[in-house]
Amino acid sequence: LTTPKLVEHFFRHEYGRLVATLSRRAGVQYIRAVEDAVQSALMSALETWTIAGLPDNPSAWLFRVAHNHLMGELRQRTARRRILEQNAEEDIGTPENAPEIFLAGEVRDDLLRMLFVCCDEAIPVESQLVFALKTLCGFGIREIALRLFTSEANVYKRLGRARSHLRKHPPRPDDLAGEQYASRLPAVNTILYLLFTEGYLSSHAETAIRRELCDEAIRLAAILAEHPLGQAPETFALLALMHLHAARMTARQDGSGGLLLLEEQNRELWDRHGIQVGLEWLAKSAQGDSFSRYHAEAGIAAEHCLAPSFKDTRWEKVVECYSLLERIAPSAIHKLNRAVAVAEWQGPAAGLDVLDGFEPPTWLAGSYLWTAVLADLHRRCGNAQTAKRYRDVAFESAPTPAVKAVLQRRLRIGGPA
Amino acid sequence: MPKRNYLCIQRSQPGKGEKPSPAQMQEMYAKFNAWKQKFQEKIVDMGGKLKGGGKIVTSEGATDGPFVEAKEVIGGYMIVSAESMEEAIEVVRQSPGVWMPGSSVEVREISTS
Numbered sequence: 376l377t378t379p380k381l382v383e384h385f386f387r388h389e390y391g392r393l394v395a396t397l398s399r400r401a402g403v404q405y406i407r408a409v410e411d412a413v414q415s416a417l418m419s420a421l422e423t424w425t426i427a428g429l430p431d432n433p434s435a436w437l438f439r440v441a442h443n444h445l446m447g448e449l450r451q452r453t454a455r456r457r458i459l460e461q462n463a464e465e466d467i468g469t470p471e472n473a474p475e476i477f478l479a480g481e482v483r484d485d486l487l488r489m490l491f492v493c494c495d496e497a498i499p500v501e502s503q504l505v506f507a508l509k510t511l512c513g514f515g516i517r518e519i520a521l522r523l524f525t526s527e528a529n530v531y532k533r534l535g536r537a538r539s540h541l542r543k544h545p546p547r548p549d550d551l552a553g554e555q556y557a558s559r560l561p562a563v564n565t566i567l568y569l570l571f572t573e574g575y576l577s578s579h580a581e582t583a584i585r586r587e588l589c590d591e592a593i594r595l596a597a598i599l600a601e602h603p604l605g606q607a608p609e610t611f612a613l614l615a616l617m618h619l620h621a622a623r624m625t626a627r628q629d630g631s632g633g634l635l636l637l638e639e640q641n642r643e644l645w646d647r648h649g650i651q652v653g654l655e656w657l658a659k660s661a662q663g664d665s666f667s668r669y670h671a672e673a674g675i676a677a678e679h680c681l682a683p684s685f686k687d688t689r690w691e692k693v694v695e696c697y698s699l700l701e702r703i704a705p706s707a708i709h710k711l712n713r714a715v716a717v718a719e720w721q722g723p724a725a726g727l728d729v730l731d732g733f734e735p736p737t738w739l740a741g742s743y744l745w746t747a748v749l750a751d752l753h754r755r756c757g758n759a760q761t762a763k764r765y766r767d768v769a770f771e772s773a774p775t776p777a778v779k780a781v782l783q784r785r786l787r788i789g790g791p792a
Numbered sequence: 793m794p795k796r797n798y799l800c801i802q803r804s805q806p807g808k809g810e811k812p813s814p815a816q817m818q819e820m821y822a823k824f825n826a827w828k829q830k831f832q833e834k835i836v837d838m839g840g841k842l843k844g845g846g847k848i849v850t851s852e853g854a855t856d857g858p859f860v861e862a863k864e865v866i867g868g869y870m871i872v873s874a875e876s877m878e879e880a881i882e883v884v885r886q887s888p889g890v891w892m893p894g895s896s897v898e899v900r901e902i903s904t905s
Binding site: 381384385386387389390414417418420421422424425426513514515516517518 | 825
């Protein structure tokens with residue numbers, strides 16, 4: 376007796392593929408019915424395959440079953456509606472008579488199309504993200520809530536907003552012609568970037584869960600970069616930054632799951648192959664005139680990846696990239712990061728100078744990041760009193776025990792000031 | 793000890809429990825296969841899942857049923873071979889039939905005398 380093994384994430388990725396294909400065929404307005412049909416097909420697969428074994432082509436099997444489910448459901452709806460409206464001529468559409476939404480020369484990849492469909496600027500960004508996680512990545516409601524640190528009710532609400540918009544304003548075949556796609560590319564890149572940072576910056580305790588989000592972002596970005604529509608310097612830079620960050624992910628934790636600072640990381644653990652792939656995308660992203668925030672961020676990540684040690688980092692280059700980033704995407708966090716890099720390059724006093732007279736926005740002022748950096752720079756400048764004041768606040772506002780532990784080490788809490 | 797066969801009848805409460813996510817399904821698939829492999833010697837007939845909407849036949853004829861409104865519906869069956877009821881229970885206890893919330897499995901020895 377053999378136990379047929381399925382590839383990792385098979386069910387989740389099939390879910391995404393089937394939802395994308397079937398909603399292209401039936402129309403995105405039927406997304407709910409499509410998702411129900413796909414869910415049923417996966418359940419049937421689970422029940423049948425465990426007893427009868429795997430079919431020759433599991434993907435084709437799933438497609439057939441999901442397609443039949445959907446057709447049955449849509450036919451019933453049409454029939455119900457006809458009875459209600461007494462011979463209404465209007466047909467809500469079934470997979471057989473729905474217009475083919477893609478035309479020759481347009482985006483052929485259903486997943487990619489779905490990604491562009493969900494990046495509709497009329498849908499709030501947080502709803503786009505939830506919708507992408509549900510439909511493209513195949514995560515369940517609870518799994519999304521867990522990953523985004525929000526409630527299940529909130530996930531339902533965000534999902535509902537995206538679905539109701541798509542139901543009321545389903546993309547027409549000609550709506551998503553090449554030009555429309557091109558204009559949505561920045562929004563698509565933003566969603567992929569968010570998906571990645573949700574995983575990368577998350578304070579979630581489980582590395583596997585964070586890694587999964589990063590891998591999903593890389594998977595979708597790679598599909599995008601393979602297509603002529605996605606082949607823009609921004610997309611390449613985005614992929615570069617994802618690879619250059621992901622390559623160092625495992626080194627960010629010690630054996631017991633504690634966080635490690637960049638200077639504490641064992642650089643031997645960095646994934647050299649991943650870094651290589653990232654650098655190749657970075658080189659590709661430089662072909663063209665555009666310089667996006669992704670370029671700046673990938674540039675910073677590349678400097679760290681290429682540095683033999685923390686001390687030997689080309690801090691002047693890092694500072695330069697942060698300055699560019701601040702100009703392209705103004706944010707107080709970039710200024711704070713620049714101050715840290717300047718401190719490594721020209722000393723802690725120079726770092727403090729960057730922040731001199733700067734009033735951080737409330738979200739940053741209340742964050743441990745702001746107070747921890749000030750505590751560190753003041754300590755290194757010998758301002759023991761000020762340093763102590765900041766480090767107490769930083770320690771208090773640290774969101775997780777892992778972050779508290781890092782602060783304790785970095786800010787010498789309990790040790791000599 | 794001679795082996796005896798036991799009929800295992802799985803019941804579930806309709807509408808109980810959330811639908812599993814694709815990732816959970818993949819986990820269930822792996823667990824099911826591991827269970828099947830572990831007890832392959834003891835599983836006489838994997839049985840299967842029963843479709844809804846059957847008929848109830850009496851000498852008077854056939855009527856529709858069982859209805860989904862019922863509190864519990866029989867969802868599937870299988871036959872295991874074991875030396876004792878305790879052994880049969882162990883096979884079932886580890887089986888997928890009892891994983892879902894609200895599901896239960898009835899184990900009955902098939903009489904040969």
